[in-house]
Structures are given as C-alpha cells and as structure tokens.
Amino acid sequence: MIWQMFITFFKIGLFSIGGGYPMLSMIYQEIVIQHRWLSHQEVTDMIAISQMTPGPIAINVATFIGYRQAGFWGAFFTTLGVILPSIILMLLIALFYVRLRSKPWFYAIMQGLRPLVIGLIVAAAWFTAKSAFVNVFGVVVFLACFVLSLKFKANPIVILLFSALAGIIAG
Amino acid sequence: MNKPKLLTLFLSFFKIGLFTIGGGYAMLPLIHREVVDKQKWMDEETFIDGIAAAQSCPGPIAVNLSVYVGFHIAGWSGIALAVLGSILPSFIIILIIALTFNNWSQVQIVQNAFNGLRPAVVALIAVPVIQIAKKSRIRWQQYWLPLVAVVLVVFFHISPVYLIIFTILFSWIRHLYETERQEGESKS
Numbered sequence: 001m002i003w004q005m006f007i008t009f010f011k012i013g014l015f016s017i018g019g020g021y022p023m024l025s026m027i028y029q030e031i032v033i034q035h036r037w038l039s040h041q042e043v044t045d046m047i048a049i050s051q052m053t054p055g056p057i058a059i060n061v062a063t064f065i066g067y068r069q070a071g072f073w074g075a076f077f078t079t080l081g082v083i084l085p086s087i088i089l090m091l092l093i094a095l096f097y098v099r100l101r102s103k104p105w106f107y108a109i110m111q112g113l114r115p116l117v118i119g120l121i122v123a124a125a126w127f128t129a130k131s132a133f134v135n136v137f138g139v140v141v142f143l144a145c146f147v148l149s150l151k152f153k154a155n156p157i158v159i160l161l162f163s164a165l166a167g168i169i170a171g
Numbered sequence: 172m173n174k175p176k177l178l179t180l181f182l183s184f185f186k187i188g189l190f191t192i193g194g195g196y197a198m199l200p201l202i203h204r205e206v207v208d209k210q211k212w213m214d215e216e217t218f219i220d221g222i223a224a225a226q227s228c229p230g231p232i233a234v235n236l237s238v239y240v241g242f243h244i245a246g247w248s249g250i251a252l253a254v255l256g257s258i259l260p261s262f263i264i265i266l267i268i269a270l271t272f273n274n275w276s277q278v279q280i281v282q283n284a285f286n287g288l289r290p291a292v293v294a295l296i297a298v299p300v301i302q303i304a305k306k307s308r309i310r311w312q313q314y315w316l317p318l319v320a321v322v323l324v325v326f327f328h329i330s331p332v333y334l335i336i337f338t339i340l341f342s343w344i345r346h347l348y349e350t351e352r353q354e355g356e357s358k359s
Contacts (some may be wrong), residue, residue: 013230015332022233023298024254026331027323033328038191048288049268051295054192063262067269075269079262086230087254088239097224106345110227112342115313116334118223118304119320125296126325132289141287150301157192160291163215167287168280 002077008035009062009153010079018117020057024124027061030059037065041131052160058082069136137170177252180244183210184256191233198233198257204239212244224303233257 008030016023024047029036038046043061050060059079066078093100100106133136141163148154148162183205191198199222206212213324221243225235234254241253275281316338324328 011332015229015335017229017335020225021299022331023231024296029324029328029330034330041257042330044289044292044305045285047296048285048292050265051193051260051292053261053264053265054199057233057260059234059258059261060265063265064269067266068272072266075262075266079258082234083230083234083254083258086228087250089223089230090228091234091242091250093224093228094221094239094242097227099218100180101223104350105343108346109339109342113335114303114344115316116320116338117283118300118333119317120334121296121300121303122317122321123324125293125300125333126321126345128289128293128296132293136285138290140290141295142290145291146297147246149294149298156295159295160288163287163291164284165287167283167285170287171283 002074005037005066006077006081006165009066010084012062013082014085017060017113018120020028021124022117022120023058025120025127027058028124028127031065038070039131040127042129043130043168044128047128048160049155053156112132143164177248179210180249181252181256182240184200184253185259188257189260199236202233202236206240207285211238217243247352 010028012023026038028043032043042166044121046061046064047057049064050057053060059082062078062082063075066075068074131140132142145159145163148159149156149167187198187201187205191201203218207215207218218240221239225239228235234257235258237253238250241247241249241251245252271308276300320331321336323334344349
C-alpha cells in the first residue's frame with residue numbers, strides 16, 4: 001500500500017510540468033479515477049485547504065492523502081515520492097542548464113509543452129467544477145470569484161475567506 | 172561550509188516555507204529577498220537563471236528552487252537542508268489537519284463553508300488559464316492541442332503522463348524535421 005502510494009506520487013512529481021495547477025489534473029487522474037483513494041469532492045476540498053495553508057499544493061495533497069491512507073509513514077513516503085523527481089532532475093538541470101538553454105531542441109520541447117499545460121489546467125478546473133457546480137449558488141460564487149480574481153486581482157486568501165463566509169451565510 | 176551557516180540555510184528556508192501561502196509562485200519573491208538581498212548567498216543573475224531552470228524542471232517550483240540554491244551554497248548537505256526547510260512547515264501543518272480532520276469535517280458550519288470554497292477553487296484554477304494563454308503568446312492554430320488534451324483527460328480518462336510524453340516526442344520530431352528542411356533549403 002505504502003509502496004504503491006510512493007510510486008504514484010513519484011509519478012505525479014515526475015510528470016508535473018508547469019507548476020501546481022497542471023499537476024492537479026494528474027492528481028485527479030491518479031488519486032480519484034485510478035486508485036479511488038479520495039472522491040472528486042474530497043480532492044477539491046483538499047485543494048481549498050492547501051490554498052489556505054503554506055507550501056506547494058503537491059506537497060500538501062501528498063501529505064494529506066498519505067496520512068489518511070496509511071498514517072505517519074504513509075505521509076512520509078508520499079511526500080518523499082513527490083519531491084524525489086524534483087531533486088534528481090533539478091540537480092541535472094542546474095548542472096547543465098546554461099548548456100541546455102542554448103540548445104534549439106530544448107527550446108522546441110519547452111515551447112511545445114506550453115499549450116499542453118493550458119489544457120491540463122482546464123482539465124483540472126473541470127474536475128473541480130464537478131463537485132462545485134452542484135447548484136445555482138455554486139455558479140454564482142464561481143462567477144463572483146472569477147471576476148474578483150481576473151479583473152480586480154484580489155488576493156486568493158481574501159477570495160477563499162469571502163467564499164467560505166458566503167457558504168456559511170447561505171447555509 | 173561551517174555549521175552555523177548550514178543552520179541559517181535551514182532556518183531561512185523553513186521561514187520561506189512557513190510564510191508562503193498559496194503555492195509555489197508566491198514563494199519566489201520571498202526566496203529572492205532571503206537569498207539575494209539578505210544573506211547575499213548568490214547574485215541576481217545566478218538567481219534568475221535558477222528560476223528559469225526551476226520552471227523548466229518538473230515538480231513544485233519552490234522545491235526545485237530550493238535544490239538549486241541549496242546546491243549552490245553547500246552541495247549535497249545544502250540540498251538536503253534547503254528542501255527539508257522549505258517543505259517541513261507544510262508537512263507539519265497538513266499532518267495536524269489530517270490528524271484532526273474527522274473531528275471537524277462533519278460539522279455543519281464547516282460543510283457550509285466548503286460549499287462556498289469549492290466554486291472559489293474552480294475560479295482560482297480557471298483564472299491562470301487565461302493569464303498563461305495570454306502570456307505564452309500561443310498562436311490560435313495551436314489551440315487544438317489544449318482542446319484535445321482536455322477531452323482526452325476529462326472524458327476518456329487518459330493519463331496526462333501519455334500526453335506529456337507524446338508532446339515531448341512530437342515537438343522534438345517536428346524540430347528535427349524543420350531543421351532538416353531548413354538545411355535542405357539553404358543547400359539548394
């Protein structure tokens with residue numbers, strides 16, 4: 001069990017390109033669809049929690065799922081799994097980056113991945129929407145937050161606090 | 172490197188990990204202030220190179236940058252301390268949350284709060300899509316790739332792993348083909 005979780009989070013770490021949000025589509029795919037360790041809604045709640053707590057989303061989700069499934073050592077190995085690819089690959093990239101970035105093939109691959117990253121974030125948003133757009137209230141809160149964030153550049157923490165408050169008031 | 176400096180390295184990254192709420196990119200200015208301005212461990216240019224490298228490497232950007240800075244300052248022990256420092260605060264906090272989760276997750280007021288939080292999370296994920304699409308100046312002919320990706324991942328449950336491998340191979344082969352064609356044209 002712990003070994004399988006370690007491998008899964010190693011894979012998530014290895015293929016998480018472009019930061020936290022594209023990685024979420026991987027997390028839904030592996031955690032919800034493939035292994036059924038958590039439901040759509042639980043992962044969405046987890047994302048909300050990790051947006052309000054310090055640290056990268058990937059680490060937060062890994063630690064949380066690891067603990068829920070297998071206690072402290074579960075959390076330890078999922079967290080280790082998700083950061084291990086970073087450590088290995090980053091060391092290689094750090095050593096060779098100056099040489100790599102002048103290579104046209106490296107540039108071509110990085111350019112090619114950019115549109116894919118956008119697709120992966122949209123997929124992540126879709127998975128979250130599944131558990132969020134359950135009624136009119138959900139859609140209204142989404143639209144309000146979307147405008148606040150895009151047009152008024154509101155701080156994510158402020159947005160989350162207000163939406164939590166809206167949820168409590170709406171009952 | 173002497174012991175007090177290694178301790179400072181660990182504490183600096185612990186502080187960075189503790190005070191950055193909202194994901195990796197929020198960490199960058201804080202790491203910059205700590206590493207370049209305050210401790211003067213590396214110059215501006217080396218740091219900027221590190222950010223670029225961290226962005227092109229898979230994994231959380233904050234962890235990638237910790238590896239880069241840690242290695243630059245103190246080799247292997249630098250990596251260990253910087254990475255440990257930056258992830259330890261979130262590890263401990265999430266452990267506490269997971270530990271007590273069952274006690275408060277079923278409380279009605281918490282459930283109501285989450286009813287509001289879920290759509291907010293969708294918005295927080297959706298907004299960067301527009302910002303990234305604008306910033307990366309993707310030609311509209313390229314939009315088929317994200318569209319196909321969404322359909323495959325959402326409706327056919329295809330793992331992003333395969334899409335990433337495919338895109339890397341596709342971009343590489345297209346690059347080889349284009350260089351070859353250009354060379355052919357310059358010869359003729």
